[in-house]
Amino acid sequence: MSDERFDRDLGDVLREIAGEEAPMSLRHRLSDVTERAPIGRRSWFTTPMRLSVVVAGLAVLALALLLWPRTEVGPAPSESARPSPSMTVAPTASGAATPGVTPSSEPSTPSSTPPTPPPDGEWTGLVWSDPVTPPFPVHLYDLLPWGDGYVAVGELPMPDGQSDGAFFTSTDGVNWTVTERTDPGNERYPRYLEAWDGVLFAFSNPDMDFPASGMVPAAPPVVWRSPDGSAWSVLTSASWQAAWDDGWMFSDVASGASGLVAIGNHLAGASGAAAVDPLVLRSVDGVEWAQGSIDGLGPRSIVSDIVAVGGGYALLGGTEDSIATGAGMPQAWFSSDGLTWVPAPVAGAVDGDHQFEVQAAHVGAHGAVSRSQQACVGCVEPPAAWVSTDGRAWQRGSAVGAEVPGFGLWGSDGTRIVVLDGGPVVPPAPDQSAPELTVGRMSLDGVRWTELALSHAMTDPPERFWVVPDGVIYAGEASFWFGTPTFGP
Amino acid sequence: MVSRLATTADDRADRFGRLLDASLDRCFRLAAVILGNRLDAEDAVEDAALRAWQHFDALRDPDRFDAWFSRIVVNVCRDRFRQRRGLPATLAFDPPSASDPITESVERAALHQALATLTPEHRAVIALHYLEGLTVDQVADRIGIRAGTVKSRLHYGIGELRAAYDAAGRDPGRTNR
Numbered sequence: 001m002s003d004e005r006f007d008r009d010l011g012d013v014l015r016e017i018a019g020e021e022a023p024m025s026l027r028h029r030l031s032d033v034t035e036r037a038p039i040g041r042r043s044w045f046t047t048p049m050r051l052s053v054v055v056a057g058l059a060v061l062a063l064a065l066l067l068w069p070r071t072e073v074g075p076a077p078s079e080s081a082r083p084s085p086s087m088t089v090a091p092t093a094s095g096a097a098t099p100g101v102t103p104s105s106e107p108s109t110p111s112s113t114p115p116t117p118p119p120d121g122e123w124t125g126l127v128w129s130d131p132v133t134p135p136f137p138v139h140l141y142d143l144l145p146w147g148d149g150y151v152a153v154g155e156l157p158m159p160d161g162q163s164d165g166a167f168f169t170s171t172d173g174v175n176w177t178v179t180e181r182t183d184p185g186n187e188r189y190p191r192y193l194e195a196w197d198g199v200l201f202a203f204s205n206p207d208m209d210f211p212a213s214g215m216v217p218a219a220p221p222v223v224w225r226s227p228d229g230s231a232w233s234v235l236t237s238a239s240w241q242a243a244w245d246d247g248w249m250f251s252d253v254a255s256g257a258s259g260l261v262a263i264g265n266h267l268a269g270a271s272g273a274a275a276v277d278p279l280v281l282r283s284v285d286g287v288e289w290a291q292g293s294i295d296g297l298g299p300r301s302i303v304s305d306i307v308a309v310g311g312g313y314a315l316l317g318g319t320e321d322s323i324a325t326g327a328g329m330p331q332a333w334f335s336s337d338g339l340t341w342v343p344a345p346v347a348g349a350v351d352g353d354h355q356f357e358v359q360a361a362h363v364g365a366h367g368a369v370s371r372s373q374q375a376c377v378g379c380v381e382p383p384a385a386w387v388s389t390d391g392r393a394w395q396r397g398s399a400v401g402a403e404v405p406g407f408g409l410w411g412s413d414g415t416r417i418v419v420l421d422g423g424p425v426v427p428p429a430p431d432q433s434a435p436e437l438t439v440g441r442m443s444l445d446g447v448r449w450t451e452l453a454l455s456h457a458m459t460d461p462p463e464r465f466w467v468v469p470d471g472v473i474y475a476g477e478a479s480f481w482f483g484t485p486t487f488g489p
Numbered sequence: 490m491v492s493r494l495a496t497t498a499d500d501r502a503d504r505f506g507r508l509l510d511a512s513l514d515r516c517f518r519l520a521a522v523i524l525g526n527r528l529d530a531e532d533a534v535e536d537a538a539l540r541a542w543q544h545f546d547a548l549r550d551p552d553r554f555d556a557w558f559s560r561i562v563v564n565v566c567r568d569r570f571r572q573r574r575g576l577p578a579t580l581a582f583d584p585p586s587a588s589d590p591i592t593e594s595v596e597r598a599a600l601h602q603a604l605a606t607l608t609p610e611h612r613a614v615i616a617l618h619y620l621e622g623l624t625v626d627q628v629a630d631r632i633g634i635r636a637g638t639v640k641s642r643l644h645y646g647i648g649e650l651r652a653a654y655d656a657a658g659r660d661p662g663r664t665n666r
Contacts, residue, residue: 006596006654013600014620018518019527026517026531030509033538034502137552155626189626191636205625205636249640265641302641477553 123416123442125453126472126483131460132174133479140168140176140475142193143466145413146200150468151229152176153190153202165189167202167224167232173473174480179230188222194255200226201260201286203253206244220244223286239289240281248279256308259284261292261338263315265302278303278317282338294333296343301331307361308414309368310390312336314344316359316370330359330384332370334392346386348396359386362412362446369404369417369446370394387446402447409437413467417443420458420465420474437462453486505545508554509538515555515621516562522616523566523609533569537561559631563613599657603650611646614639 140154149171155163156178165182167190182190188204195201207219221244223235244250244264253262264279278301280292294303294315303317315333332344361370368391372383385397385404397404408421421439440452460476472483516537520530541561604612610632617628618639625643629636 006651009594009597009654010600010619010650013597013604014522014616017525017527017601017604018521018530018616018620020514020518022513022517022534023527023531026534027513029531029535030513030538033509033535034505034542205640249644304638304641 121487122444122450123452123485124450124488125455125486126440127455127486128458128474129174129482129484131476131479131481134176138166138168138176139463141189141191141464142202143468143473144193144195144200145468145470146195146229149173150473151193151200151226153193155189156181163189165204167226167230169229173468173471173482176480180232182222182224182232188219190222190224192253194253194260196255196260197284198227199286200229201253201255202226202232203250203262206250221250225286235286237287237289240283240287243279243281243289243291251304252306254306254308254313256313256338257311258282258313258336258338260286261306261313261335262289263303263306277301280315280338280341290339292335292339292341294341296331296333298329298331305360305370307363307368307391309361309363309388310334310392312391313338314361314368314370314388314391315341316361318359330370330372330386332386332388332391332394334390344388344392344394346394348399360410362410362417363414364412364417364444364446365415367445367447369397369402369443371404371410385446389445397446400447403449404446405441405449408439408441409462409465411465411467411472413469415444415469416467417446418452418465418467418472419449420462420472454483501545504551505542508551509541509558512555512558516558518620519559519613519616520562520566522604522620523563523612524569525605529569533565534562537565540565556631559617563632566613567609596654596657599653600650603653607646607649611642611649614642615646615650618643 137157138154139157140152142154143150143152146169149169150173152168152170154166154168156166157163165188166178167180167182168176169179170176188207190202190204192203193200194203202224204222206221220241223237223240224232225235226232248264248266250262250264253260255261260283262281262283266277266279277294277297280294280303281289282292283289298319301317301319303315305316307314307316313335315335316330317332318330330346330349332346333341334344335341359370359372361368367387367389369385369387371385383406385402385406386394387397387400387402387404388394405419405421408419411418411420419441420437421441437458438454440454441449442452443449458474458476458481460474460479460481463475463477465472465474471485474481474483513534517527517530517534520533520537521527524530524533537558541558604615607615613632614628617623617631618625623631625636625639628639628643632639
């Protein structure tokens with residue numbers, strides 16, 4: 001059966017199911033939606049007798065909006081005040097400057113000396129800074145402390161709907177300078193940032209093509225190198241190129257004691273075809289990559305996350321045994337050198353634990369936690385969580401009394417694991433971006449969690465956040481915030 | 490002051506209505522593919538619209554409405570699946586159009602059946618990518634998951650569909666049993 005015919009038939013079937021337009025009956029049902037439910041009052045809808053109260057509520061809300069002083073939300077302590085908003089941008093990859101944006105003539109250049117981390121202690125709270133709103137859309141994908149500031153990689157949406165990849169620096173975590181732009185092709189924005197041996201490395205996803213017959217990597221991930229966080233160069237590597245040819249899909253990369261370790265899965269294995277073992281590669285310079293070996297793989301094993309822990313590396317994944325039922329077992333491996341991988345027992349794992357969601361791990365100073373990656377805020381049951389002191393063996397969190405947060409946004413820097421959430425019990429919220437982040441938790445080992453007192457609720461819907469030695473950098477949909485930690489009593 | 494207040498509330502409702510209207514077709518198609526039929530999709534999109542309106546003040550950037558509303562629709566669909574727990578895992582997908590019996594091939598019938606066996610998460614990424622033409626990153630943004638997860642779901646989901654499609658082509662009677 002030809003790919004073209006499958007493509008066409010799949011498109012036809014999807015259109016048969018979905019139609020082209022929403023039916024008029026739905027448009028009619030939605031015609032009064034704003035009259036049935038007041039903003040921010042979930043339980044108040046559809047009851048006609050409450051309509052007058054709803055209207056009054058809207059009026060009060062409008063009055064409050066008009067009369068409320070136009071200040072930022074919540075107190076912003078002076079000690080955490082950040083510089084005024086600014087962002088400078090280098091010329092686009094095509095040479096054209098973004099309208100309204102001044103090319104940066106003097107990008108901030110962090111020194112190569114890593115910052116001195118604060119003591120390995122527990123935070124008791126976070127004091128949010130004033131938000132800094134960039135003058136144009138920007139999405140950061142990964143971030144590292146570097147020198148006296150931070151380096152990040154991400155994407156700059158253009159007015160024409162396209163995007164450039166970009167490298168950023170910042171001295172304060174909220175005002176960012178674009179130091180370089182790149183246009184390496186579809187999907188190949190710099191997404192992963194790692195530091196090893198005093199050098200920064202950035203990695204993109206592969207340039208993926210998605211014909212109906214499955215995914216085809218049209219080009220391998222790009223690897224960039226920077227000695228200073230400001231100047232980036234694309235690395236040319238025959239071993240890297242060869243490794244990702246012929247149907248391999250890059251998944252993740254981590255830096256640890258033995259260098260950079262990249263992982264991926266082969267595109268075979270779906271549809272019951274013979275599985276191909278996942279791929280693991282190690283390099284100390286980003287150019288020469290050596291292939292490792294993984295013991296104890298099961299049929300249709302996939303690997304999804306790799307972290308540096310316990311003096312080596314932990315590899316997380318699972319088996320995807322059935323698309324229809326969600327059957328599959330979580331799996332883990334450990335390697336002290338990034339090349340030779342042995343199974344790490346996952347105690348108490350049962351079929352279906354990973355629910356077809358890949359695992360994602362976070363590492364603290366005294367242990368790590370790995371969770372099934374569930375997507376929704378409104379999930380009723382929390383995903384399974386596993387804890388480990390060193391990555392060599394994992395236990396179900398509940399079996400050791402770990403009250404691992406079930407939901408929320410997760411971040412970690414190898415010392416602290418932080419979770420920001422919308423409340424002690426997440427309601428079946430309808431969306432992921434609207435809930436205010438009112439609760440913070442922190443752990444050094446994934447087992448014992450302490451609550452963080454937040455200076456005020458975070459109201460900008462989240463994109464991502466990062467834990468850094470001196471706090472938390474929060475990227476909302478519209479602004480950047482810095483959370484300065486408070487320490488014990 | 491009273492008229493000003495009314496205008497402010499009306500403006501907000503008008504703005505919401507315009508944004509919802511622009512996203513409606515796309516999100517309805519998404520819900521229909523996830524849920525497998527248009528009647529359930531209507532209910533889900535209506536529920537999502539109510540929830541979106543309730544949280545509309547949290548959305549500061551109108552350009553993000555489409556992505557934001559897509560997430561709400563996906564989550565509402567997912568909630569509806571949870572409420573169906575205990576029911577058969579597969580869906581009763583709308584049957585192929587009766588007005589077009591000749592062109593409905595056995596392979597396409599197999600695709601209908603295979604789609605019904607996928608999880609809602611797999612159907613969501615397939616709909617966003619193949620029906621709406623979104624890139625992996627855009628799909629990840631719409632659903633709020635990692636790009637790697639999108640790739641995995643696309644890969645395995647399409648693999649299942651292709652296997653059913655090819656099998657039906659080799660054994661045309663299979664899908665009619």
